[in-house]
Amino acid sequence: MAGSVIVITSGKGGVGKTTTSANIGTALAHMGNKVVLIDTDIGLRNLDLLLGLENRIVYTIVDVVEERCKLKQALVKDKKNPNLCLLAAAQTRDKSAIDAEQLKNICEQLKKDYDYVLVDCPAGIEQGFQNAVAGANEAIVVTTPEMSAIRDADRIIGLLESKEGVEKYRLLVNRVRPKLIKSNDMMGVDDVVEILSCDLIGVIPEDTNIITSTNKGEPVVNDEKSLAGQAYLNVARRIMGEDVPLLDIDEPTTFIDKIRKFFAKKVQG
Amino acid sequence: MYDNEYFVVDMSSCSSTGEIINSLSLALETLNHSGKKIVLKLNDGNLNQSQMLSIQSLITSYGCLLDTIETINPETASVAENMNILVQKPIEKRVEDKSFIQSDNSGFEKFAMNPTGENNDIIALKDVNGLHFEADLDAIKKQQDEINISADLKNAGINPKEDFNKIEQQVISQYKKPEEVINTIDEFSGINNLKTDLTNKTSVALEEIEDYTNVEKNSIGVYKKAYDENEIDSDDWEEIDFYETPTTDPVISDSKNTTYINQTLRSGQILESDGNVVIIGDCHPGSEIRAIGDITVWGVLSGIAHAGYKGNKNAKVRALKMNAVQLRIANCYSRRPDGTNIPYIIRSSIFTPEEARVVDNEIMLFKINQN
Numbered sequence: 039m040a041g042s043v044i045v046i047t048s049g050k051g052g053v054g055k056t057t058t059s060a061n062i063g064t065a066l067a068h069m070g071n072k073v074v075l076i077d078t079d080i081g082l083r084n085l086d087l088l089l090g091l092e093n094r095i096v097y098t099i100v101d102v103v104e105e106r107c108k109l110k111q112a113l114v115k116d117k118k119n120p121n122l123c124l125l126a127a128a129q130t131r132d133k134s135a136i137d138a139e140q141l142k143n144i145c146e147q148l149k150k151d152y153d154y155v156l157v158d159c160p161a162g163i164e165q166g167f168q169n170a171v172a173g174a175n176e177a178i179v180v181t182t183p184e185m186s187a188i189r190d191a192d193r194i195i196g197l198l199e200s201k202e203g204v205e206k207y208r209l210l211v212n213r214v215r216p217k218l219i220k221s222n223d224m225m226g227v228d229d230v231v232e233i234l235s236c237d238l239i240g241v242i243p244e245d246t247n248i249i250t251s252t253n254k255g256e257p258v259v260n261d262e263k264s265l266a267g268q269a270y271l272n273v274a275r276r277i278m279g280e281d282v283p284l285l286d287i288d289e290p291t292t293f294i295d296k297i298r299k300f301f302a303k304k305v306q307g
Numbered sequence: 308m309y310d311n312e313y314f315v316v317d318m319s320s321c322s323s324t325g326e327i328i329n330s331l332s333l334a335l336e337t338l339n340h341s342g343k344k345i346v347l348k349l350n351d352g353n354l355n356q357s358q359m360l361s362i363q364s365l366i367t368s369y370g371c372l373l374d375t376i377e378t379i380n381p382e383t384a385s386v387a388e389n390m391n392i393l394v395q396k397p398i399e400k401r402v403e404d405k406s407f408i409q410s411d412n413s414g415f416e417k418f419a420m421n422p423t424g425e426n427n428d429i430i431a432l433k434d435v436n437g438l439h440f441e442a443d444l445d446a447i448k449k450q451q452d453e454i455n456i457s458a459d460l461k462n463a464g465i466n467p468k469e470d471f472n473k474i475e476q477q478v479i480s481q482y483k484k485p486e487e488v489i490n491t492i493d494e495f496s497g498i499n500n501l502k503t504d505l506t507n508k509t510s511v512a513l514e515e516i517e518d519y520t521n522v523e524k525n526s527i528g529v530y531k532k533a534y535d536e537n538e539i540d541s542d543d544w545e546e547i548d549f550y551e552t553p554t555t556d557p558v559i560s561d562s563k564n565t566t567y568i569n570q571t572l573r574s575g576q577i578l579e580s581d582g583n584v585v586i587i588g589d590c591h592p593g594s595e596i597r598a599i600g601d602i603t604v605w606g607v608l609s610g611i612a613h614a615g616y617k618g619n620k621n622a623k624v625r626a627l628k629m630n631a632v633q634l635r636i637a638n639c640y641s642r643r644p645d646g647t648n649i650p651y652i653i654r655s656s657i658f659t660p661e662e663a664r665v666v667d668n669e670i671m672l673f674k675i676n677q678n
Contacts, residue, residue: 081575090645092592092632093632093633093642093643093645094527094642095633096527096633096640117645129574129575129593129595130575130576130577130593130595
């Protein structure tokens with residue numbers, strides 16, 4: 039059975055495409071799938087950094103396209119999980135170094151050997167986006183509960199609908215802060231889904247662990263205590279077809295509040 | 308080919324007997340190789356018996372013995388054989404005609420490990436001559452000029468202290484005009500033919516090398532500090548399949564040009580040089596330096612550095628602070644140990660100058676001044 043090619047895109051920059059790719063990829067590999075991550079952000083690559091594989095890259099996707107090496111040579115194995123591979127982008131070139139047809143070919147080849155091919159898309163809707171979407175048959179649209187990100191996501195969904203080959207697309211709402219939603223300072227997840235009228239694949243809460251994990255080069259799903267990590271694991275399960283209820287991201291906040299109150303009382307007393 | 312008791316003198320660039328005697332006397336005097344057996348390399352010029360005798364007597368007067376003559380001229384060969392001197396056909400042909408002295412075998416050892424055998428010696432010879440004897444050659448030529456001038460002055464009956472103008476004219480006349488130089492070069496068209504011959508041969512040899520390296524696979528290991536007692540944990544050698552970079556010329560970096568750059572190299576920038584590279588500034592992660600020769604960074608090296616990327620394993624990488632994502636020398640690749648990325652803030656405060664070299668096909672870091 040051929041694997042599926044999933045593109046992770048957003049339109050707007052900084053909403054967490056790369057973090058999502060790294061975490062979902064790692065989570066899927068943890069569950070025993072063979073996963074390959076493709077970084078298509080040529081010239082501004084970051085995925086290798088999040089996975090901590092920066093120092094292992096010898097060949098990049100541009101080398102594969104320009105036939106300086108074979109595809110298998112360019113795949114960098116993960117430090118911990120042998121099921122996970124990375125096809126890195128070149129840092130010293132730009133988006134025009136590859137075209138859509140070439141990336142499609144690479145996806146077709148990888149599909150045969152891997153269960154999931156995750157394509158990390160660059161921001162924008164130009165050449166880089168066109169390349170990344172070319173080989174995909176599924177898409178995850180990442181957005182945050184902000185008007186600008188939602189507008190860009192809407193544009194992306196429009197482009198995906200007009201693309202042949204992308205069979206389904208689902209929405210991932212990232213960096214959600216339940217406290218702000220409660221106080222009506224942030225748009226709720228339901229509102230976002232309603233505006234975009236799109237299936238939801240997951241909700242990821244804002245988590246400071248993401249920052250430290252990025253600096254360490256270790257995806258947050260490896261950290262069992264992290265709430266965002268748990269949320270990403272759930273997303274991975276949903277990708278595999280399991281029916282997992284949405285994580286209750288409210289509870290721990292209130293729990294922390296309880297502790298705060300407890301300490302506050304103590305100090306007062 | 309010859310061992311240490313032999314002293315090989317290459318006279319194939321000399322056109323006349325006078326020139327041979329002049330250069331030979333200088334060579335014997337300057338390099339002080341008395342008591343050795345002399346191997347004389349000649350071009351295809353014809354030498355008669357009296358000329359050969361005068362050469363032999365000159366060599367004997369310096370306490371040496373004329374043992375072998377290498378020539379392709381049959382008449383010179385027969386004259387030499389009559390005088391009980393060994394005659395050999397030249398085995399290796401000259402690439403550089405400017406250097407006329409080729410001494411002991413130190414050059415051969417370096418390239419003995421080359422896999423393709425004979426043809427590499429030709430390249431080695433070229434490099435060795437170009438490298439070690441350029442300085443000597445200049446000194447010798449200078450001396451030669453001085454001696455010639457003083458002899459000519461004597462002949463002309465000039466006392467240097469009396470007439471400076473005449474001396475000046477005499478000196479100027481010693482240097483040939485450009486046209487004359489070109490004419491003399493034309494006389495050596497035979498040597499030029501040899502040159503083209505050689506380049507053809509070399510290219511064949513290089514193709515062989517490329518085929519050889521394309522089959523060879525490699526893996527990427529961690530670069531280690533030679534002076535560090537704590538061993539790095541054992542995910543050292545890791546199997547990333549990649550083919551070695553195709554090696555072409557084994558180049559010695561000392562004889563190459565140096566690119567000098569006074570700015571910070573940023574992510575995504577590549578610096579490629581067909582010589583050595585000196586950078587005054589940092590090299591940020593994501594940048595890449597490739598040089599045929601050495602790489603020296605007066606700052607923090609955090610990008611990828613590839614020294615001797617056309618197959619020179621003697622190339623070195625030096626930096627005030629070594630934090631390179633990957634170090635590559637010739638076809639040896641190594642990566643930074645995991646988790647040693649130095650945070651941005653403390654980077655510039657403490658410097659530990661280090662030099663990366665290849666030891667047993669592994670890249671090792673040495674403190675500068677440490678052997």
